[in-house]
Amino acid sequence: xxxxxxxxxxxxxxxxxxxxEIDRNALWHPYTQMSEYGKQxxxxxxxxxxxxxxxxxxxRFLDAFGSMWCNVWGHNHPEIVKAIQQQASQLCHASLxxxxxxxxVELANKLVETVREDYRFADAxxxxxxxxxxxxxxxxxxxxxxxxxxxxxQTGQIxxxxxxxxxxxxHGDTFGSMAVSSIEVFRRKFAPSLFSVHSAPYPMQVxxxxxxxxxxxxxxxxxxxxxxLSDRLAAVVIEPVIQGAAGMRPLCEDFLxxxxxxxxxxxxxxxxxxxFTGFCRTGPVVASSTELVxxxxxxxxxxxxxxxxxxxxxxxxxxxxxxxxxxxxxxxHFLHGHTFSGNPLCCAAASRNLDLIVxxxxxxxxxxRSREFAQxxxxxxxxxxxxxxxxxxxxxxxxxxxxxxxNEDRGYAGRADANAVCARxxxxxRVIFRPLGNIITIVPPLNxxxxxxxxxxxxxxxxxxxxxx
Ligand SMILES: Cc1ncc(COP(=O)(O)O)c(C=O)c1O
Numbered sequence: 001x002x003x004x005x006x007x008x009x010x011x012x013x014x015x016x017x018x019x020x021e022i023d024r025n026a027l028w029h030p031y032t033q034m035s036e037y038g039k040q041x042x043x044x045x046x047x048x049x050x051x052x053x054x055x056x057x058x059x060r061f062l063d064a065f066g067s068m069w070c071n072v073w074g075h076n077h078p079e080i081v082k083a084i085q086q087q088a089s090q091l092c093h094a095s096l097x098x099x100x101x102x103x104x105v106e107l108a109n110k111l112v113e114t115v116r117e118d119y120r121f122a123d124a125x126x127x128x129x130x131x132x133x134x135x136x137x138x139x140x141x142x143x144x145x146x147x148x149x150x151x152x153x154q155t156g157q158i159x160x161x162x163x164x165x166x167x168x169x170x171h172g173d174t175f176g177s178m179a180v181s182s183i184e185v186f187r188r189k190f191a192p193s194l195f196s197v198h199s200a201p202y203p204m205q206v207x208x209x210x211x212x213x214x215x216x217x218x219x220x221x222x223x224x225x226x227x228x229l230s231d232r233l234a235a236v237v238i239e240p241v242i243q244g245a246a247g248m249r250p251l252c253e254d255f256l257x258x259x260x261x262x263x264x265x266x267x268x269x270x271x272x273x274x275x276f277t278g279f280c281r282t283g284p285v286v287a288s289s290t291e292l293v294x295x296x297x298x299x300x301x302x303x304x305x306x307x308x309x310x311x312x313x314x315x316x317x318x319x320x321x322x323x324x325x326x327x328x329x330x331x332x333h334f335l336h337g338h339t340f341s342g343n344p345l346c347c348a349a350a351s352r353n354l355d356l357i358v359x360x361x362x363x364x365x366x367x368x369r370s371r372e373f374a375q376x377x378x379x380x381x382x383x384x385x386x387x388x389x390x391x392x393x394x395x396x397x398x399x400x401x402x403x404x405x406x407n408e409d410r411g412y413a414g415r416a417d418a419n420a421v422c423a424r425x426x427x428x429x430r431v432i433f434r435p436l437g438n439i440i441t442i443v444p445p446l447n448x449x450x451x452x453x454x455x456x457x458x459x460x461x462x463x464x465x466x467x468x469x
Contacts, residue, residue, distance in 0.1 A: 016056060019044055048075025051445045051452050053432070062431045064456045069244065069396075069443040070307035072279055072353060072362070080306045080352050087348035096133070096342045103347035104133065110354045111313065115298070118289035126294050127318040132334070133311065133342035137275030137301030138172025140312030141237070144271045144297045145176045146336050147316060148235035151269065151323045154332050160234040164226070164268075166202035170245030171237060171273050180237045183245060185412050185437075198233070200225050202243060203252035206389045215252050223262050230266035235297070237271045241287035241393055244276035247411075247439035248391040248398025256293045269296040269320070275312070279303030279353070280362045280446055282394035283370075296320055303446075306353035311346040366446050369453065370394045373442070376457040386417070386467045397442040399460065404468065414438025421463040429459030 024038040044056045051074045053061045063071065073080065087103060094101050108131040119126040134143050145163065152160035165171070165180040172178065178187050179194040187194065203218040205211055226233070240256050243249040263270040272295035277287035281303065288295055297320060301312040326332035340346075356362070370392065377390055381399060388400035388408030400408040401417045418435035425431050433440050442456060 016041075016044070019056065050074035051448050060430060061426075062429075062452065062455055062459070064442050064444050064459075065432050065434045066443040066445055067307060068302075068434075069276055069281075069441075070302035071445045072303045072306045073356065073447050074445040077306055077308070077356070079356060080308050080349050083348045083352035084309070084345050087345050091344050093340065093343055093345075095339065097337055101342075101344055101347075103344040103351060104342040107131075107342075107347040107351045107354075110351055111300075111315065114285050114354050114357075115289075115315065118284050118286045119292060119294060122289075122292045122294065128294065128298055128315045129318055130316040130321040132314045132316065132336075133347075134314065134338050135340055136172075136310050136312045137273075137299070138174040138177045138312075139338065140275060140299040140301050140314045141171045141177040141180070141271075141273055142174050143312070143314040143336055144273075144299050145180070145235070145237070147297055147314065147320060147334065148269045148271060150334060151320050152234050154323045157267070159231055160268075162198060162229065162232045162234060164198040164200055164229065164233055164236045166200055166238055166243075168202055168243055168246035168249060169237070169239055169273075170243065171239075172275070186245075198225065198229055200236075202238075202246075202249065203255055204249045205252040206250060206391050208250070208253070208393075211252055211254075215255075218252075219255070219258055222259065226262045226266050226268060230268065233266070233268045235269040235271045236263060237273055239276065240272050240274060240293070240295075241277050241282050241290060242391075242396050244396065244441075244443075245436060247400070247436045248393075248396055248441055250391055250393050254291065256288060257291045260293045260295075263296075271295060271297045271299065273299045275299055275301040277396070280357060280366050280394070281396050281443075283363055283366050285357065285363070287393075304353065305346055305349035306356070307445075308353075309343075309346045309349045311343070311350060360447065362446055366394050369446075369448060369450075372450060372453050373397060373457070376453055377460075380457050380461040381464065384461070384464045384467075386464065391439075395442075395444060395446055398436075399440040399442070401438045401440065401467070408438070410438040412437040417467055420466040421460070423463075424466040425459040425463035428462055429455070431456055431459035433460070433463075 020042050023042045045053045046056045047054050051062055053063050111131050112129050115128050116126050132143055134140055163180050167182055170181045170183050180197050200222045201218050203215055241251055272288045274287055278300040296317045298315040304311050324332050324334050381387055382390055386402050388402045391398040401414055402408040415437055418438050418440050422433040422435050425433055
């Protein structure tokens with residue numbers, strides 16, 4: 001046996017130094033400055049249970065960051081684990097390129113029905129009846145973009161080859177999804193290699209009861225931009241209800257409805273990127289259904305499997321799907337696929353997740369827990385002189401840290417302050433937050449209890465002591 005190999009299970013405390021050394025040197029963490037990371041002892045997680053993660057040094061952490069915003073039920077929900085285990089005992093993988101399998105068929109059916117249920121008050125049943133699987137959120141967006149391009153190509157609209165996306169939007173880290181993203185710090189170094197994309201302002205509305213004063217002028221600007229590009233645009237790509245990676249920027253009420261109207265008017269497809277907002281993060285399974293707006297193409301990921309396994313989904317309307325129908329020889333079939341598209345283990349996890357959402361009335365739970373969060377944040381955090389206007393839709397929350405002069409629009413220039421707050425919360429309270437620039441995000445598991453909300457908010461309130469008033 002190779003003595004230098006470290007078992008991933010139940011690592012004894014005496015192995016920690018070796019484990020940490022390998023972690024620093026061999027493991028390249030995403031979006032992490034490795035030389036800074038290496039200065040501290042890493043948190044090496046051994047197991048998860050509910051909202052808590054436990055590390056190899058027997059410490060317990062509350063995961064207020066939802067393991068990169070995907071966690072729905074806390075970690076290792078026994079029902080999802082059981083579904084994965086049962087599936088693993090039968091079939092771990094068979095490729096949808098040439099065959100089909102029960103978990104994929106079952107999940108496709110459940111997804112269509114779940115989406116339909118969200119839109120039950122709409123004038124007509126939703127037509128999002130077609131499910132294309134991929135591996136993550138970025139690929140779900142790539143798939144949507146290719147679908148839109150191929151759709152126009154095959155419906156005689158060959159000049160519709162361009163996209164419009166919204167300021168501060170984030171849609172992933174692959175090249176197509178980066179092109180439609182606009183967070184400057186993430187894309188700057190790749191910008192020369194990205195194709196150009198049209199941009200329109202994303203009207204932010206922090207207070208759910210009050211539209212911003214500039215709402216009408218943004219609305220007119222978007223309409224004029226779409227009208228001007230109407231012969232060239234394949235699709236618009238938008239994060240409905242709230243932009244996540246931009247620092248939790250809630251979307252102005254009714255904007256999605258207006259956008260849908262303009263897309264219909266100008267023959268442009270609407271792609272809703274609900275990789276973050278999907279699966280009840282803001283309440284409904286599909287956030288766009290809040291305004292009963294049905295996109296032509298819907299992207300889902302993150303919470304799809306309850307956040308337990310990686311998977312992406314792109315759902316298409318009947319209209320889009322129909323454009324791909326023909327003889328093999330016409331080459332109209334969708335020219336995209338991944339080896340692990342619709343992997344049975346992921347499908348089994350996602351299927352169980354969809355059942356649990358109904359069984360545990362998750363939509364209602366998110367509503368009541370988000371009210372509790374708002375109340376506690378108002379009482380314990382919002383009053384701090386360095387805290388700006390808290391942004392919240394459901395259990396997607398952003399707490400801006402202002403500079404000493406009261407400026408809250410600081411972006412990555414304010415990162416050090418937000419980092420200091422998060423570092424103190426981690427050290428003193430063992431609650432994991434991750435800042436985005438000067439915004440501290442709270443994206444917890446969706447089934448959390450009151451005591452967890454108190455734990456998170458108290459940790460943040462204490463963390464704020466790292467700042468000078
Ligand atoms: C709205 C949105 N789209 C796409 C993505 C990319 O998802 P993934 O990280 O799974 O590729 C994210 C990730 O945060 C996201 O928030």
